[in-house]
Amino acid sequence: MSDFGLATSHVGLGLRREMLSSVLDQPQPGIDFFEVAPENWLPYGGTYQKKFRQLTERYAFICHGLSLSLGSPDPLDLDFVRQIKTFLKEHQIKLYSEHLSYCSAAGHLYDLLPIPFTEEAAVYVADRIRMVQDILEQPLVVENVSYYAAPGQELTELEFTNAVLELADCKLLLDVNNIYVNSVNHSYDALAFLKGLPTKRIAYGHVAGHYRQHDSLLIDTHGADVSDPVWVLLSEAYQHHGLFPTLLERDFNIPDMQQLQLELEHIRRLQPTDSMKLRA
Numbered sequence: 680m681s682d683f684g685l686a687t688s689h690v691g692l693g694l695r696r697e698m699l700s701s702v703l704d705q706p707q708p709g710i711d712f713f714e715v716a717p718e719n720w721l722p723y724g725g726t727y728q729k730k731f732r733q734l735t736e737r738y739a740f741i742c743h744g745l746s747l748s749l750g751s752p753d754p755l756d757l758d759f760v761r762q763i764k765t766f767l768k769e770h771q772i773k774l775y776s777e778h779l780s781y782c783s784a785a786g787h788l789y790d791l792l793p794i795p796f797t798e799e800a801a802v803y804v805a806d807r808i809r810m811v812q813d814i815l816e817q818p819l820v821v822e823n824v825s826y827y828a829a830p831g832q833e834l835t836e837l838e839f840t841n842a843v844l845e846l847a848d849c850k851l852l853l854d855v856n857n858i859y860v861n862s863v864n865h866s867y868d869a870l871a872f873l874k875g876l877p878t879k880r881i882a883y884g885h886v887a888g889h890y891r892q893h894d895s896l897l898i899d900t901h902g903a904d905v906s907d908p909v910w911v912l913l914s915e916a917y918q919h920h921g922l923f924p925t926l927l928e929r930d931f932n933i934p935d936m937q938q939l940q941l942e943l944e945h946i947r948r949l950q951p952t953d954s955m956k957l958r959a
């Protein structure tokens with residue numbers, strides 16, 4: 680993992696702009712790294728950029744994009760990728776991740792929509808990931824997403840995900856909550872899915888809370904504490920794949936930092952301490 684500069688960074692937190700002051704004002708000993716959506720910071724100068732710079736000088740950061748729209752029928756916004764490259768360089772951020780989904784088609788759709796699980800779509804998306812990687816001159820990290828419908832499905836989600844990773848030769852952001860949510864909503868074995876992912880491609884992980892609408896319908900909200908079955912699955916992920924840096928996502932109903940720290944401690948407790956479990 681040393682190529683990503685996260686060799687000693689095991690537990691992270693998604694940073695929203697409203698958290699900025701509290702994180703700057705107090706040391707955060709339980710947090711090894713933060714993740715930000717570059718779209719939320721790129722347009723701002725002045726005080727925000729200054730404060731952001733203070734943080735990036737103090738902590739390791741990852742950029743987790745929202746708008747690249749890897750699966751879109753629209754052309755990729757290559758100027759935007761170049762802006763990201765400059766932003767990463769300015770703040771010495773080593774990792775850039777995006778969703779294996781799309782959010783635009785002749786205009787923004789303001790949601791992360793599922794790419795059809797087909798061979799053709801896997802090749803299409805992988806080509807676009809390679810274009811991004813060629814500009815960035817580094818691997819892109821793509822995240823397995825939650826989805827509520829699978830239009831035109833020919834492959835399983837696992838077959839599709841692995842095909843994209845292989846064809847694009849990119850890295851994986853393993854979102855454990857998304858696996859759990861999808862396994863309930865689409866009736867598959869979460870553990871088998873987890874074990875079917877390629878260990879060597881995992882750059883880091885996400886864990887988050889969801890909303891239980893019904894026994895057979897979970898909504899990936901990032902608005903609640905992490906649920907027990909997701910903690911179990913995260914523990915299984917470490918057992919099977921070894922230690923990988925893991926980030927807590929919380930976008931709504933955000934509790935105070937003390938409460939968030941408890942969940943971060945929970946992540947750390949599950950992480951293997953045996954150095955033999957560290958991924959090469």
Ligand SMILES: [Fe+2]
Binds near residue numbers: 822854885
């Ligand atoms: Fe995620």
